[in-house]
Amino acid sequence: MLSTEEILEAMSEQGLRITDQRKTLAKLFGENTGYLSAKDVYKHMERKYSGLSFDTVYRNLRVMEELGVLEQIVFEDGIKFKASCSQDHHHHHMICLQCQKTYPISFCPMNMTDTPDQFRVVKHKFEVFGYCRECEESGAEDKAARGEEAK
Amino acid sequence: MLSTEEILEAMSEQGLRITDQRKTLAKLFGENTGYLSAKDVYKHMERKYSGLSFDTVYRNLRVMEELGVLEQIVFEDGIKFKASCSQDHHHHHMICLQCQKTYPISFCPMNMTDTPDQFRVVKHKFEVFGYCRECEESGAEDKAARGEEAK
DNA sequence: GTTAGTGCAAACGATTTGCACTCTC
DNA sequence: GAGAGTGCAAATCGTTTGCACTAAC
Numbered sequence A, B: 001m002l003s004t005e006e007i008l009e010a011m012s013e014q015g016l017r018i019t020d021q022r023k024t025l026a027k028l029f030g031e032n033t034g035y036l037s038a039k040d041v042y043k044h045m046e047r048k049y050s051g052l053s054f055d056t057v058y059r060n061l062r063v064m065e066e067l068g069v070l071e072q073i074v075f076e077d078g079i080k081f082k083a084s085c086s087q088d089h090h091h092h093h094m095i096c097l098q099c100q101k102t103y104p105i106s107f108c109p110m111n112m113t114d115t116p117d118q119f120r121v122v123k124h125k126f127e128v129f130g131y132c133r134e135c136e137e138s139g140a141e142d143k144a145a146r147g148e149e150a151k
Numbered sequence C: 001g002t003t004a005g006t007g008c009a010a011a012c013g014a015t016t017t018g019c020a021c022t023c024t025c
Numbered sequence D: 001g002a003g004a005g006t007g008c009a010a011a012t013c014g015t016t017t018g019c020a021c022t023a024a025c
Helices: A004-013 A020-030 A038-046 A054-067 A133-137 A140-145 B004-013 B020-030 B038-046 B054-067 B133-137 B140-145
Strands: A070-075 A078-083 A092-096 A102-105 A119-132 B070-075 B078-083 B092-096 B102-105 B119-132
Touching: A004 A020, A004 A054, A020 A038, A020 A054, A020 A078, A038 A054, A038 A078, A054 A070, A054 A078, A070 B070, A092 B119, A102 A119, A119 A133, A119 B092, B004 B020, B004 B054, B020 B038, B020 B054, B020 B078, B038 B054, B038 B078, B054 B070, B054 B078, B102 B119, B119 B133
Parallel strands: A092 A119, B092 B119
Antiparallel strands: A070 A078, A092 A102, A119 B119, B070 B078, B092 B102
8 A cells, every 4th residue: 555655755746736734644544544535534634724624625635536646435325535555466355344444355256257258347346344353352343333334 | 136016016015105106116127127326217207207306216216225126336426226136146246337237147256255364254245347248239338438437 | 084105495415616815836 | 936725605416304285095
């Protein structure tokens, strides 16, 4: 996964200005392996920036996603972001339903999937959801049970 | 996949009233193997019902989803619905990026996925996207290229 | 006749846009 | 100093809700 520095470097290389807010964003994603919603990010940021507005958060998330330093996936309860995986090789993820952290799976089922000739495959999605050790131990499921994700 | 009659039957059994609109909905989903967005459904329905309102469409889609006759999945460009698969057995889907029709895949990669003990698996998602024969032949990709789904 | 279903308007939440001000480069 | 970045307010989009009316049972 991209580090804080790599994120900032990539942004700077693309001609983006490194503002204080963007440094904080880079740090947030560089140190966090989980998925964060726009609201999560806003809540994290507003502590530091009193007059923070939602649109700036959205703008920066979008810019960073378009630049490729962030990747987003669509959950049942909305779009979430995390730092891009260093794109060494194709892989999939296990995603914790509680903390949203991701763990790589190197196995890719496409190799063994029997795709009929009538269908030209373009892309695929393989995601495993569950609870990671830490969340399991802290009784995470109880808290998650009322969440949307489990539905 | 559930037929028009099975959908209506299930709704009636649950005490829902079978209105004319709901018959049309059941027919739409019973005869259509692809995913439809709320807007798609609205557009289909409004031809027949002049004063149709969006909220009724939403209400019915939600009711039918909660009842289990429809299933929804979240695409990049929003939530879409289709008739539930007769739940014979666990399976996955290939989904055409053009017409949104689905084709079953019986192979399930979970059996062969190496899940570490530290992670308790709850559910998984395996979806293959591409173009089906008919769409391929009608040069579908050109049209789809400007769509969101391909992004 | 009762109660669920419907249309309408209005509310709502998430996201986007236009504009003037501010800061990085 | 120029132009990107920001905050603010307002617009937009998709979806939901409250209410009075209509129709299915």
